[in-house]
Amino acid sequence: MYKNKQSKTIPCSFFNCIEKNFDKAARFIPIEKGLLEQIKACNSVYRMHFPVKIGKEIKVIEAYRVQHSHHKLPCKGGIRYSIKVNQDEIMTLAALMTYKCAIVDVPFGGAKGGIKIDPQTISKDNIEKITRRYTSELIRKNFIGPGIDVPAPDYGTGEREMSWIFDTFSSICPGDVNALACVTGKPISQGGVRGRKEATGLGVFYGIRELCRMKEDMLSVGLDVGLVGKKIIIQGLGNVGYHAATFFHEAGAIIVALAEREGAIYNKNGLDVSQVIFHLKNTRSILNFPGAKNIDNTEKALELECDILIPAALENVIHKNNVNQIKAKIIGEAANGPITPEADEILEKKGVIIIPDIYLNAGGVTVSYFEWLKNLSHVRYGRIEKRFSENMNAELLQVIENTCRKKISIEEKKIILKGAREIDLVRSGLEDTMISGFHKIRDLKKSSKIKNMRTAAFVLAINKIIESYEKSGIFP
Known part of the structure; x- marks a missing residue:
C-alpha cells in the first residue's frame, strides 16, 4: 500500500504486482506450469x-x-x-x-x-x-x-x-x-569495495543513457539521441536518487524537478544537484531552494513536463488515479515497483518507454558481487595489474615519441600512464554489465515480438533460471 501527503491510498499489493508481471512473461515460455510455479515460489x-x-x-x-x-x-x-x-x-x-x-x-x-x-x-x-x-x-x-x-x-x-x-x-x-x-x-x-555507495544510482544512469543512444527508440517517443539537454525529474533523494541525479547532471541533462517526502522543487532551467544537497543538509528540507518553485504535494511533481521521469523512492507511486497526468516519454524505475500493473498498461498504450526495475536498479547487487569476489580472492582490484599497466604504457609512449620525434605533454602523459584503480575497474565492470543487460532485454523484446521491456526482462530472467535448473539436473 502506498499513501502520500494529499493523495489517496492505492489498493495494490506490491506482491501482486510482481506476480502479475511474472504471469505475463510466463506466456512466452513453453515450459510445464509446475516448473514455473517452482521458480515463482519462495x-x-x-x-x-x-x-x-x-x-x-x-x-x-x-x-x-x-x-x-x-x-x-x-x-x-x-x-x-x-x-x-x-x-x-x-x-x-x-x-x-x-x-x-x-x-x-x-x-x-x-x-x-x-x-x-x-x-x-x-x-x-x-x-x-x-x-x-x-x-x-x-x-x-x-x-x-x-x-x-x-x-x-x-x-x-x-x-x-x-x-x-x-x-x-x-x-x-x-x-x-x-x-x-x-x-x-x-x-x-x-573488505568493502570502492564504488559500492553510488553503484545503484550509477547503474540507473548507465541503463537510461544506453536507451538514449538508441536512435530507433528515441524516434518512437519523439526525442533526439543522447542525454544532453534531456529534461529529467527525479523522485527521491536517498542514496539512489542522489547519485543518479549527480551523474545525469554531470552528463549534461537538465534536472528540472526533485521530489522528497515533504514536497518538491521545480525550475524549468534546471537545478544544481550539489547546491540542492547543500541546502538540504543546512535546512533539512529541499523546499525553499533559491530560484526554485515549491510544490507542496510531492506526487504532483511526477505530472510535470519532462522527457525522463525517474521514481527512486517508493512502490506504486504511479497508479490509475494519476497515470493520465504523466507527461514523461521515458520512465526509469530506480525504485522497486513504482508503477502499478493498471498504470503500466495505460502507459504502454500511450507509447511511453518504461525501463523496468528488475534491470535498472541491479547496479547495487552487481557491485556487491564484485565485493564478494574481492573478499574470496583476498586481494583488492588493481593491486596486481596497476603498476604493470603503467610501465607498459610508459614504454609504449616512449616508442611513439621516438617514432614521431615529438614530445607528449606532461598532462597528456599523466592521463595515458595512469593504471586502473579499484574504483575504475568496478565502474567499468558495472558499465559493461548494465549495457550488456540492456541489449539482451532489447534484443529479446524485438525477436520475440514482446510489447514492452518489463515483460522481456522477466522472460530473460526466467529463461536463465530454467537454464540453471536444467544444468543442475534438478528439473526432470
Whole structure:
C-alpha cells in the first residue's frame, strides 16, 4: 500500500504486482506450469522473534530472512530496518533479487531480510545489540555464510550494520578464511569495495543513457539521441536518487524537478544537484531552494513536463488515479515497483518507454558481487595489474615519441600512464554489465515480438533460471 501527503491510498499489493508481471512473461515460455510455479515460489522463509534488552525493558524483536531461490548459491539480498517490515514484503523483494541477478548474470539466488524496528527512534547501542542478535540467529539456522547467504545494506541500514554482521559472524565462526565474504556493503577498511555507495544510482544512469543512444527508440517517443539537454525529474533523494541525479547532471541533462517526502522543487532551467544537497543538509528540507518553485504535494511533481521521469523512492507511486497526468516519454524505475500493473498498461498504450526495475536498479547487487569476489580472492582490484599497466604504457609512449620525434605533454602523459584503480575497474565492470543487460532485454523484446521491456526482462530472467535448473539436473 502506498499513501502520500494529499493523495489517496492505492489498493495494490506490491506482491501482486510482481506476480502479475511474472504471469505475463510466463506466456512466452513453453515450459510445464509446475516448473514455473517452482521458480515463482519462495524456497525458504525464516521468521524469528528474539528478545533484546533495551534500557530496563526486554523487547521482543520480529525479523525475517527469506531465500527465494536456490538455483544458484549463495543467495543474495539486503537487510532493511523498518517498522513496516512484513513477511509478504520481504518475500516479494527476495523474488525481485532472483530476477535481477539472473538478468545481469550475477551468480546468486535471490534473498532478502528485514527487522521490524524504527532505526530513527533507537539508539546506536541498541541497534548494534539487535543487529548482532539477528546475525547470531541467522548463523544458528545456517542462513548466512559466504557460500550460503550473503546479506547487504538496504533501507535503514548501511556500512555500520554490515560491519557488525561481519564481526559477529567471524566471532562465532572463527577460522573461516572467507569470513569477509559473509556480507557485502562493508566499509573499505573491512573488505568493502570502492564504488559500492553510488553503484545503484550509477547503474540507473548507465541503463537510461544506453536507451538514449538508441536512435530507433528515441524516434518512437519523439526525442533526439543522447542525454544532453534531456529534461529529467527525479523522485527521491536517498542514496539512489542522489547519485543518479549527480551523474545525469554531470552528463549534461537538465534536472528540472526533485521530489522528497515533504514536497518538491521545480525550475524549468534546471537545478544544481550539489547546491540542492547543500541546502538540504543546512535546512533539512529541499523546499525553499533559491530560484526554485515549491510544490507542496510531492506526487504532483511526477505530472510535470519532462522527457525522463525517474521514481527512486517508493512502490506504486504511479497508479490509475494519476497515470493520465504523466507527461514523461521515458520512465526509469530506480525504485522497486513504482508503477502499478493498471498504470503500466495505460502507459504502454500511450507509447511511453518504461525501463523496468528488475534491470535498472541491479547496479547495487552487481557491485556487491564484485565485493564478494574481492573478499574470496583476498586481494583488492588493481593491486596486481596497476603498476604493470603503467610501465607498459610508459614504454609504449616512449616508442611513439621516438617514432614521431615529438614530445607528449606532461598532462597528456599523466592521463595515458595512469593504471586502473579499484574504483575504475568496478565502474567499468558495472558499465559493461548494465549495457550488456540492456541489449539482451532489447534484443529479446524485438525477436520475440514482446510489447514492452518489463515483460522481456522477466522472460530473460526466467529463461536463465530454467537454464540453471536444467544444468543442475534438478528439473526432470
